[in-house]
Amino acid sequence: MDERQRGAIPLTQLSEDEQMFRAAVRRFAAEQISPLARSMDEAQAMDAGVVRQLFELGLMSIAVPEAYGGAGGSFFEAILAVEEISAVDPAVGVLVDVQNTLCANALVRWATEEQKQRWLPRLAADTVGAYALSEAVSGSDAFALQTRAVRQGDDYILNGQKLWITNAKEAGLFVVFVTVDPSAGYKGITAFVVEKGAAGFSLGRKEDKLGIRASSTCELVFRDCVVPAGQMLGEVGKGYKIAIETLNEGRIGIGAQMLGLASGAWDHAARWAKERKQFGKALAEFQAMQFQLAEMATEIEAARLMVYNAARLKDAGADFLKEAAMCKFFASQVAEKVASLAVEVFGGAGFVKDHPVEKLYRDAKIGKIYEGTSFMQLATIAKSVL
Numbered sequence: 001m002d003e004r005q006r007g008a009i010p011l012t013q014l015s016e017d018e019q020m021f022r023a024a025v026r027r028f029a030a031e032q033i034s035p036l037a038r039s040m041d042e043a044q045a046m047d048a049g050v051v052r053q054l055f056e057l058g059l060m061s062i063a064v065p066e067a068y069g070g071a072g073g074s075f076f077e078a079i080l081a082v083e084e085i086s087a088v089d090p091a092v093g094v095l096v097d098v099q100n101t102l103c104a105n106a107l108v109r110w111a112t113e114e115q116k117q118r119w120l121p122r123l124a125a126d127t128v129g130a131y132a133l134s135e136a137v138s139g140s141d142a143f144a145l146q147t148r149a150v151r152q153g154d155d156y157i158l159n160g161q162k163l164w165i166t167n168a169k170e171a172g173l174f175v176v177f178v179t180v181d182p183s184a185g186y187k188g189i190t191a192f193v194v195e196k197g198a199a200g201f202s203l204g205r206k207e208d209k210l211g212i213r214a215s216s217t218c219e220l221v222f223r224d225c226v227v228p229a230g231q232m233l234g235e236v237g238k239g240y241k242i243a244i245e246t247l248n249e250g251r252i253g254i255g256a257q258m259l260g261l262a263s264g265a266w267d268h269a270a271r272w273a274k275e276r277k278q279f280g281k282a283l284a285e286f287q288a289m290q291f292q293l294a295e296m297a298t299e300i301e302a303a304r305l306m307v308y309n310a311a312r313l314k315d316a317g318a319d320f321l322k323e324a325a326m327c328k329f330f331a332s333q334v335a336e337k338v339a340s341l342a343v344e345v346f347g348g349a350g351f352v353k354d355h356p357v358e359k360l361y362r363d364a365k366i367g368k369i370y371e372g373t374s375f376m377q378l379a380t381i382a383k384s385v386l
């Protein structure tokens with residue numbers, strides 16, 4: 001048991017490796033992502049060069065063990081990366097988040113050795129992953145999904161449509177949840193890995209979104225799509241377990257995305273408050289302004305403690321279900337509040353696209369929706385505490 005596991009080290013105190021890692025991601029985000037955030041948002045497209053650099057820096061393979069060519073980092077490092085990147089652009093933050101906390105994570109935990117050898121090196125090298133659970137009829141009620149897989153010899157034939165799939169446009173590998181038996185309810189849910197280019201598999205509509213616009217969100221269409229039985233992840237009927245367990249972890253990633261967004265927005269607001277003068281003084285000299293910024297700094301600190309604690313619990317092999325739901329629920333509230341205040345601190349300048357706070361305000365809304373809405377988090381929390 002190391003010092004951290006004994007509880008001797010404060011949660012927000014980073015090891016030397018973690019400090020170096022965070023500094024490298026922060027520098028990359030400031031130098032390479034920040035200058036492109038606005039144009040990517042306007043173009044509704046992820047810059048290919050940014051994606052390539054994310055791979056080169058190992059940020060797309062934090063969750064892939066070194067034995068498969070990945071960076072082999074801790075879950076906490078994935079969380080730090082998502083936080084730092086999201087402070088600059090939450091759309092890039094969710095790309096890294098889905099790759100590590102959902103896709104690579106699902107393969108590391110559930111793939112056979114043969115499947116790991118086949119797919120993990122690709123996820124580490126240059127292949128973006130996507131995670132496809134939701135459908136038009138099944139969002140919060142995820143296991144009411146209808147995409148069907150029927151066994152035919154050594155293959156399964158997939159038919160149906162997935163909705164809202166993050167990274168779909170860039171992805172080469174898709175973890176897809178289907179049912180092999182709709183009458184069996186959640187016990188029919190089964191996971192497959194489907195590769196881009198598989199016959200009968202195509203992308204449908206790309207969504208035109210309020211926020212995180214550079215992150216692609218698309219429909220997936222399966223029409224008699226042939227998937228070899230060897231591409232099943234885990235066992236028949238055990239897909240619900242894969243979905244529940246990966247999403248429990250992924251949720252901490254969304255907490256980190258919202259935490260990063262909130263601290264990014266706060267930094268912009270504080271800088272503006274010190275620079276902008278009205279009534280002959282900097283805005284930051286007015287007590288009303290100081291108190292609002294102080295309150296938001298306190299809420300960000302609370303969100304950070306919750307996100308870091310959930311991530312450190314996960315790395316320590318302890319239970320983290322309640323903490324993950326709480327940190328996602330709370331951090332998404334804080335992100336919305338802080339981004340809203342940041343727009344107000346900028347005044348009219350916050351309402352136009354010249355400053356990043358307008359985009360961060362739009363980006364914040366998604367935190368309460370994906371990977372389980374706030375109500376779904378509260379349902380999980382209620383089950384844990386009552």
Ligand SMILES: Cc1cc2nc3c(=O)[nH]c(=O)nc-3n(C[C@H](O)[C@H](O)[C@H](O)COP(=O)(O)OP(=O)(O)OC[C@H]3O[C@@H](n4cnc5c(N)ncnc54)[C@H](O)[C@@H]3O)c2cc1C
Pocket residue numbers: 098131132133134136138139140141163164165166167209217366369370371372373374375376
């Ligand atoms: C930008 C974006 C990216 C996404 N990325 C992915 C992805 O990569 N992969 C994927 O599988 N999915 C993804 N999703 C889907 C996302 O997870 C769902 O949108 C989310 O789970 C909510 O489902 P829904 O949209 O069907 O809303 P609904 O489930 O219809 O919910 C609508 C409202 O009703 C409330 N509600 C529902 N049930 C209850 C209840 N029992 N009690 C009280 N209130 C309730 C909800 O909280 C919500 O406020 C993404 C969505 C978006 C918008």
